Amino acid sequence: MKQPVIVLINTSHPGNIGAAARAMKNMGLGHLRLVDPQQYPSAEATARASGADDVLAAAQSFASLDEAVADCTLVIGASARSRSLPVPMLDPRGCAALVHSQPDPGRVAVLFGRERSGLTNDELDRCHHLVQIPTNPEYPSLNIAAAVQVIAYELRLAAGIAEPAAAPETDYASAEQMEQFYTHLEQTLIALDFLDADNPRQLMRRLRRLFTRSRPDQNEINILRGILTATGKKIR
Amino acid sequence: MKQPVIVLINTSHPGNIGAAARAMKNMGLGHLRLVDPQQYPSAEATARASGADDVLAAAQSFASLDEAVADCTLVIGASARSRSLPVPMLDPRGCAALVHSQPDPGRVAVLFGRERSGLTNDELDRCHHLVQIPTNPEYPSLNIAAAVQVIAYELRLAAGIAEPAAAPETDYASAEQMEQFYTHLEQTLIALDFLDADNPRQLMRRLRRLFTRSRPDQNEINILRGILTATGKKIR
Incomplete structure (x- = not known):
């Protein structure tokens, strides 16, 4: 174990x-x-x-x-x-x-x-x-x-x-991957003028809580990152 | 509690x-x-x-x-x-x-x-x-x-x-009362020439274990002490 x-x-x-x-x-x-x-x-x-x-x-x-x-x-x-x-x-x-x-x-x-x-x-x-x-x-x-x-x-x-986990193994995103995602998300929200870098309030914290609860797997985090990348390209 | x-x-x-x-x-x-x-x-x-x-x-x-x-x-x-x-x-x-x-x-x-x-x-x-x-x-x-x-x-x-104890309260003998009993018991066993004070072996330890397991209440310890007192009177 x-x-x-x-x-x-x-x-x-x-x-x-x-x-x-x-x-x-x-x-x-x-x-x-x-x-x-x-x-x-x-x-x-x-x-x-x-x-x-x-x-x-x-x-x-x-x-x-x-x-x-x-x-x-x-x-x-x-x-x-x-x-x-x-x-x-x-x-x-x-x-x-x-x-x-x-x-x-x-x-x-x-x-x-x-x-x-x-x-x-x-x-x-x-x-x-x-x-x-x-x-x-x-x-x-x-x-x-x-x-x-x-x-x-x-x-x-x-x-x-403990019994060996009966559920199929989930390939969760690592904390490092999540931090990279949050950085990317924040930059994207700023670029979108949705997040005011000078007055961010609790926005990123709330989003963190949401994604932390969901515990994305590798596939999902790739999808989320893909959405942010696509958004970035559109804005430029 | x-x-x-x-x-x-x-x-x-x-x-x-x-x-x-x-x-x-x-x-x-x-x-x-x-x-x-x-x-x-x-x-x-x-x-x-x-x-x-x-x-x-x-x-x-x-x-x-x-x-x-x-x-x-x-x-x-x-x-x-x-x-x-x-x-x-x-x-x-x-x-x-x-x-x-x-x-x-x-x-x-x-x-x-x-x-x-x-x-x-x-x-x-x-x-x-x-x-x-x-x-x-x-x-x-x-x-x-x-x-x-x-x-x-x-x-x-x-x-x-914890639920309040459902069993009737037992008035257990205290550790002090048990020690007084063991002292009395040992003296009695020596007086009986059952216990050799110069070569006691494990006798008292074994007896302790026996009585510790039984956890005597007040009434029982009084009875045990009474037996020892009665024994002492007989020997004298």
Whole structure:
């Protein structure tokens, strides 16, 4: 069973990166990606990783979230808060079931945001789902490594009971392909004078949500890109 | 719903105590007991507790496990290893269900042993059940606070769905009453020349297991003590 990718975004405390690596290895996960960590590599990360220094050594660092999830087809963001945005919310058990029902769980990313502020709106816009760990409403904010521990625990339980996906495999568009599409779409909408680059409002965010919910496959994204290319030619 | 007691035994690293307090508060647990912590109080514990310093401040310290669980009627030990002793093993979900099916979950203790060596045999002998978190067999040993996080998470889920116990309330003997009984039993067996104090073998451990499985109530423990008292009078 291929294992999903854990992505830590802009982590402040290197000890949390090490503790997250340990939590992952305890639960049999090995794919850690770091986006712009504030202090890394670090002796404190290695110390807290304990015997999971191999996970740390294999961790890949990226300058941006888009690069970190470029090859992923399903992105799930861990969030402590209820969000006003209509992103489907999962509990950890549902999240784990969803991951292991995918044709390739190895192309799923679970994102963990900053210690104090979590995920930005831009990052949330990349998420197909959010996962929220049920907590004491008076003290909801888990330590990052503790949150990774809970999600990884549920992923391990689900991996043990998951049936191979019965549905035919879908060749979903990757996050990189989706970003290329959004860039193309935005340029096209500007060219169409539908989107005012100086006053974009929430337009691109709303469109992102729409397409994120639909999860286009390769064929569909090619069609969408073809429409944009055709539109561009007409305008010129 | 009354919440169970978390007991940390002989913890080496004060940071783990703080992180465990935070994990507890995140999941709505507030009763922390410490048995012979190696460095405590400690600035590192307070730092890692983050906003859960109230849990830390309310934590009680004890010199021995027997004192820490004296008022408890059900004791569950967290264990990373499979044990040869016939102590019933639970997974975290089953553990949480058991805790919340008790007449008073506030009189349940969940024990977490030393970072390196876990629980001693003496401590295991006080446990009615063990709970084992499923892990990667090649790297099974969770950080103490991470283990507390997983158990507390399952306890929170179970608290949310637990029905009030339908069974009539049983007035179980407390751990203190059981220890008094075992002391009395051992003295009686020595007086009977059944137990050789210089070569006790595993006799008391076996008897402990037997009575631990049976979980005597107040009436039964009074009867057992009465038998021992009567035996003592006969011998003199």
